[in-house]
Amino acid sequence: MFWADKLLESVKGPQVINDAWTPSGIVHMGGLKGPVIHDTLFKILKGKGHEVKFTFGFDDMDAIDGLPQELTKTHGKYLGIPICNAPAPHGQGSFREYYSSTMRDLFKDLDIKADIYLASEYYRKGIYNKAIQFVLDNADGVRKVYADMYKKEISKDWYPLQVVCPNCGKVGTTEVNDWDGKEVTYICRKDKVEWAQGCGGSGKISPFDGNATMPFKVEWAAKWWTFGVTIEGAGKDHASSGGTYDVARKLVKDVFGVEPPLAIPYEFFLYDGHKMSSSKGLGLTGEKLLEVLSAQIARFLMIKTPPNQAVEFNPHQTLIIPKLYDDYQKAAAEKEGDFARALELSQIGEVEKIPSVRFSVLAQWVQMPNTEEEIKKAGAQKWAKYAKVWVEKYAPEEEKFEVQKKLPSQVDSLSSDQKKYLAALAEKLDVKNAEDFQTEIYELSKQLGIPSKDAFASIYICLLGKDHGPKAAWLILSLDKEFVKKRFEEASK
Numbered sequence: 001m002f003w004a005d006k007l008l009e010s011v012k013g014p015q016v017i018n019d020a021w022t023p024s025g026i027v028h029m030g031g032l033k034g035p036v037i038h039d040t041l042f043k044i045l046k047g048k049g050h051e052v053k054f055t056f057g058f059d060d061m062d063a064i065d066g067l068p069q070e071l072t073k074t075h076g077k078y079l080g081i082p083i084c085n086a087p088a089p090h091g092q093g094s095f096r097e098y099y100s101s102t103m104r105d106l107f108k109d110l111d112i113k114a115d116i117y118l119a120s121e122y123y124r125k126g127i128y129n130k131a132i133q134f135v136l137d138n139a140d141g142v143r144k145v146y147a148d149m150y151k152k153e154i155s156k157d158w159y160p161l162q163v164v165c166p167n168c169g170k171v172g173t174t175e176v177n178d179w180d181g182k183e184v185t186y187i188c189r190k191d192k193v194e195w196a197q198g199c200g201g202s203g204k205i206s207p208f209d210g211n212a213t214m215p216f217k218v219e220w221a222a223k224w225w226t227f228g229v230t231i232e233g234a235g236k237d238h239a240s241s242g243g244t245y246d247v248a249r250k251l252v253k254d255v256f257g258v259e260p261p262l263a264i265p266y267e268f269f270l271y272d273g274h275k276m277s278s279s280k281g282l283g284l285t286g287e288k289l290l291e292v293l294s295a296q297i298a299r300f301l302m303i304k305t306p307p308n309q310a311v312e313f314n315p316h317q318t319l320i321i322p323k324l325y326d327d328y329q330k331a332a333a334e335k336e337g338d339f340a341r342a343l344e345l346s347q348i349g350e351v352e353k354i355p356s357v358r359f360s361v362l363a364q365w366v367q368m369p370n371t372e373e374e375i376k377k378a379g380a381q382k383w384a385k386y387a388k389v390w391v392e393k394y395a396p397e398e399e400k401f402e403v404q405k406k407l408p409s410q411v412d413s414l415s416s417d418q419k420k421y422l423a424a425l426a427e428k429l430d431v432k433n434a435e436d437f438q439t440e441i442y443e444l445s446k447q448l449g450i451p452s453k454d455a456f457a458s459i460y461i462c463l464l465g466k467d468h469g470p471k472a473a474w475l476i477l478s479l480d481k482e483f484v485k486k487r488f489e490e491a492s493k
């Protein structure tokens with residue numbers, strides 16, 4: 001059974017699925033795995049007739065705790081303040097919208113049907129007031145979970161809350177030390193974190209209506225409790241043993257007294273065995289991924305492997321993308337089984353018609369002239385667009401070729417047998433059918449007693465300037481007959 005069907009097999013009653021992301025940087029292709037997995041579960045449950053909601057939060061009350069190199073000058077002063085209060089990197093708008101608009105677009109492209117909400121709005125509208133009151137009243141319980149999980153003493157004057165400093169606006173630098181049932185006592189520390197400096201101010205303030213935010217793990221548990229979330233997975237960075245996901249799950253159980261959501265820890269995409277990282281330039285952004293994969297195939301990539309397995313995806317100079325297209329075509333032919341189910345769940349709206357040509361062949365066609373008709377016949381116009389991008393940006397050198405406008409200098413390396421072969425082939429170009437012609441090209445080499453490898457190489461050398469290429473018959477037929485005839489004659493002299 002497909003992993004997602006299995007996971008949801010025993011789920012009963014109405015369901016609330018949630019996922020979240022911090023809008024403070026580019027959207028990595030790995031950042032789409034969570035949204036696609038959750039959306040797939042949403043789709044399955046809806047299909048089974050469950051009452052189900054799917055919400056997705058932009059965690060914009062988090063402090064800005066790091067910046068891309070190009071922003072360190074202009075945005076250094078915003079380190080420590082909540083994302084929702086910083087201006088956009090360039091020109092108009094907010095920091096949050098600058099980054100989250102990309103995610104919103106990707107959601108549209110991938111048909112992810114989540115209701116998006118902003119954490120800052122939940123805080124400002126008082127939706128989290130009850131949870132804030134609860135964690136402050138039960139601070140001891142939170143301390144105990146922290147102490148258990150981290151095996152260290154948590155001081156009695158530590159409270160699970162950080163106020164947005166009314167003086168300097170930073171949230172990453174503050175601590176709450178007391179709670180009287182109405183107001184918290186806070187201090188904004190100069191040296192609390194390395195990446196931002198607080199103002200040193202202190203005072204009392206109401207913790208409600210957006211004045212403060214709960215620490216990440218506490219907020220996670222509070223969210224599950226407030227909205228009755230029943231399903232929420234987490235990527236490996238949070239879901240490792242004893243990590244934030246475990247802490248949040250223990251908090252919701254021990255402090256709030258409710259069951260944690262269905263656990264779905266998921267692994268990363270790897271790039272040559274390493275975790276993809278935008279800061280190290282390893283891997284692809286979500287936008288780049290959708291330049292070379294259709295939305296359906298991108299979704300297929302995210303779910304075809306069970307989430308507890310890492311997926312290697314270095315597309316540069318490899319055949320990983322053509323292979324993915326091959327897998328997708330195979331899944332379409334299978335009709336049943338895990339791959340077929342993954343394909344079914346990857347569809348957007350109408351079921352996509354699968355082209356009859358392999359992606360690797362399509363990648364050759366897009367490099368040849370006059371192949372539009374062939375591409376159309378194979379129903380591959382949409383995939384041809386992706387094949388072009390693949391050839392331009394990712395394909396290994398041996399997959400690329402270009403018909404040379406002039407006789408390439410490499411023809412000097414042709415043997416007299418190869419020249420003889422080309423001269424003979426020049427007289428046999430009156431053909432229509434590529435399959436038959438391919439056989440004929442091969443037969444001719446046998447007739448002339450020249451190894452077929454040398455025969456084919458001679459064709460490629462005089463047309464492409466290299467000793468290998470796409471299927472010769474298709475290549476020749478894609479070109480103007482007179483041009484080929486003349487080229488073969490020239491080369492055979």
Ligand SMILES: [Zn+2]
Nearest residue numbers: 165168188199
């Ligand atoms: Zn301050």
